[in-house]
Amino acid sequence: MKSSKWILTALMLGFFGILSAQAQSTTSAIDKYFQQYLEDERFTVVYVSSKLMSMFGKLDIESMEMDDAETKAIMELASDLKGIRILVTEETPNQFYKEAKQKIDTREYEILMTVRNKDEENVEFLVKDNGEDLIEELLLMVGGGEQFVLMSFVGNIDMNKISTLINEFDDDKEAPGEQQNKQ
Amino acid sequence: MDHQMIGPLLDKYFEGLTDLEEENRLRQAALHGPWPEQLQAYRPLFRYLGEQQQAEPALSSDFDEQLLAKLGRHAAAAKTRQLPYRSWALRAAAAFALALGAFWLYQPAAPAQEVAVVDWSKYEVKTPEEAFRVTRSALRTVSSKLNEGTSVAAQGFDENLGQIKKFMRY
Incomplete structure (x- = not known):
């Protein structure tokens, strides 16, 4: 029947609309699950845009007294990133960690790694991949201990570049820097 | 027809100035009458035209009637068809489904944008x-x-x- 064909077309249109709307929402996990923390006074929020990262090439790296190979690895990785979002709080880190774990949709984010170390600190890496080798978003959650940290790296992240960077950081024995960047 | 007239008439014909009557006289002369010797080259043309005119069958007097009768038969065959009630209902349903589809198409876009609106x-x-x-x-x-x-x-x-x-x- 002709009319039923039209009905089917209309339904397909609607379905397609929903699909395309979902495809458009390529925002970070923070936009999605932690928006209310942004306005929360207890949180420090830092955002590095891809525009700023594209300016790394013009920086006077030598004056920053850094390892060349390390800088190179950072730049390599930063060139693939579309943004870094960081949320830090020092109040009730355990509670925030639990809350965050409940919020994240595990159908969308795959758990890459969970660690609970001797300092009673929970670490969880979550990734959203695009079905290929690249990762669309890498989300790091650190909770317990002294602070709750959420870091979201959005872009087309190549895991191989991350392991290169790990090796570089591993070479010099400097202690890993914490986020002290209060605004 | 005076065959002396043929020459001037031909001149007039080729200038496109002859009327129907004069052209008919030329055709008749080519078929039946005398034709000047020096203008024989033109005679077959007018003879042919004259023959064609004679051969053409005239339309019969009842031509119009026949034609109209023929058209009438077809017109009667293609009579209008009333769409059944159910068909109209289906059309309405299709229109509704289209509207619903369009609604869905634009509806989910709004919350998705809200999420992205973080400054x-x-x-x-x-x-x-x-x-x-x-x-x-x-x-x-x-x-x-x-x-x-x-x-x-x-x-x-x-x-x-x-x-x-x-x-x-x-």
Whole structure:
């Protein structure tokens, strides 16, 4: 029947609309699950845009007294990133960690790694991949201990570049820097 | 017809100035009458035209009637058809479904945009130097935490050993 064909077309249109709307929402996990923390006074929020990262090439790296190979690895990785979002709080880190774990949709984010170390600190890496080798978003959650940290790296992240960077950081024995960047 | 007239009439004909009567006289002369010797070359043309005119069958007097009768038969065959009630209902349903489809098409876009409306620029660091420092420190944290995980995994704690092996290739 002709009319039923039209009905089917209309339904397909609607379905397609929903699909395309979902495809458009390529925002970070923070936009999605932690928006209310942004306005929360207890949180420090830092955002590095891809525009700023594209300016790394013009920086006077030598004056920053850094390892060349390390800088190179950072730049390599930063060139693939579309943004870094960081949320830090020092109040009730355990509670925030639990809350965050409940919020994240595990159908969308795959758990890459969970660690609970001797300092009673929970670490969880979550990734959203695009079905290929690249990762669309890498989300790091650190909770317990002294602070709750959420870091979201959005872009087309190549895991191989991350392991290169790990090796570089591993070479010099400097202690890993914490986020002290209060605004 | 005086065959002396043929010459001037031909001149007039080729200038396109003859009327129907004169052209008819030319055709008749070509068929039946005398034709000047020096103008024989033109005679076959007018003879042919005259023959064609004679051969053409005239329309019969009842031609119009026949034609109209013929058209009438077809017109009667293509009579209008009333659409049944159900068909109209289906059309209405289709229109409704289309409207619903259009509604869906635009509806989910709104909440998705709401999510994206976070104004990140107010949290953005101001200078590239600072951005680099933050990036470096963030990546360093990632790196150290990943390392932590792999060292724990090496002791057999972690479930996702396969995933972590990615980082242990070196």
